[in-house]
Amino acid sequence: MWRGLYTAGAGMITETKRTDTIANNLANANTTGFKRDDAISREFEPMLIKRINDGKNLNNVTSFKQFSVGESIPTVGVLGLGSRIDEIATDHTQGGFQTTGNPLDVAISGDGYFAIQTPQGVRYTRDGNFYRSSRGQLQTVRGQAVLGTNNQPITIPGDAAKVTIGAKGEIMADGQRVGQLQLTSFGPDRRAVLKQGDNLYYPQQGAQPQAATGEIYQGMLENSNTNVVSEMVNLINNYRIYEAGSKAVTTQDTLLDKSVNEVGRV
Known part of the structure; x- marks a missing residue:
């Protein structure tokens, strides 16, 4: 009977972590460039x-x-002795595009990440919602510098009236080239980069950056690849599984009570 309690309890812990993953997907349904996660469970x-x-x-x-x-x-x-979460896997499928008309908004079609300078070092993102700072530096919404192909921040002249960004990230200000966005890939291995938070990724040890094959579209942003309806269905299904585990724990507790207080008395 003790095994039954532990097995049901392990299943409930697994479904709790899965609920957290689904809730995070739903919370970021409108986050630019966000990639949803899947909680993959494994049986003991x-x-x-x-x-x-x-x-x-x-x-x-x-x-x-x-x-x-x-x-x-x-x-x-x-x-069976229960289950556990084996991996939180990120789904890197392409999100839909949203036209904004902002010349500093860019979206990646296909493979690739933008390189961002952070206090922890160079990090990568699919979020192309960029701004020009008061000093003319191209930055993210959190004030982190966007890096060019020379691994240096990109500066756009403050008096530039027209800014265009090409398919490979070439930035032109009033017809003059001022830099090129660094578009980085880590090959076909989807586990080469891991989530850090704040919509940023960091490469695993041994992952080698290389030139990406994707193309950049100006005036657009990539939406989250989270499907709200699908996530809600998963959430309901997850709740039912958790509820079944809870009932199993209650049943096991009742049987133990009878064993101790009734069978033991005999």
Whole structure:
């Protein structure tokens, strides 16, 4: 019975973490460039159950502590021991585009990330909602500098009347080239970059940056790839599973109560 409590409890913990993941997806449904997460669960190693006291002659000289030498023990079946969250996997599928008309808004179609200078070092993002600071530096909404292909911040002259950004990130101010956005890829391995927070990613140890194959569209932003309806369905389904685990815990507790207070009294 104790195993039943632990198994049901482990399942409830797993579904709690899955609920947190779904809630985070819903909270970022309108976050530019956000990529939804999936909580992937894994079963603990199951236990093979056998009957150890079924029709044996325990007085046999080959018997020791309820086990008999050379005797085939009937198999009952496999007992599951619960589950756990094995990985929080990020879904990197392309989000839809939204036209803004702002010349400093850019979206990536296909593979690639923008390089951002942060206090923790260079980080990467799909959020192309950029602004020009009072000093003319191209920055994110959090005031972090956007890096060019020379790994330096990009500066746009304050008196520039027209700013255009090409498909490969070339920035032209009144017809003069002032820099090029660094568009970085880490190859086909989707686990090469991990989420840091604030819509930023950092590369795993050993991940090598390379030139991306995606294209940049000016005056557009990439929406979150979260599907609100799908996430709500997952949330409801997750609640039902958690509720089933809760009922299993209650049932196991009732059986233990009867075993201790009624069967034990006899």
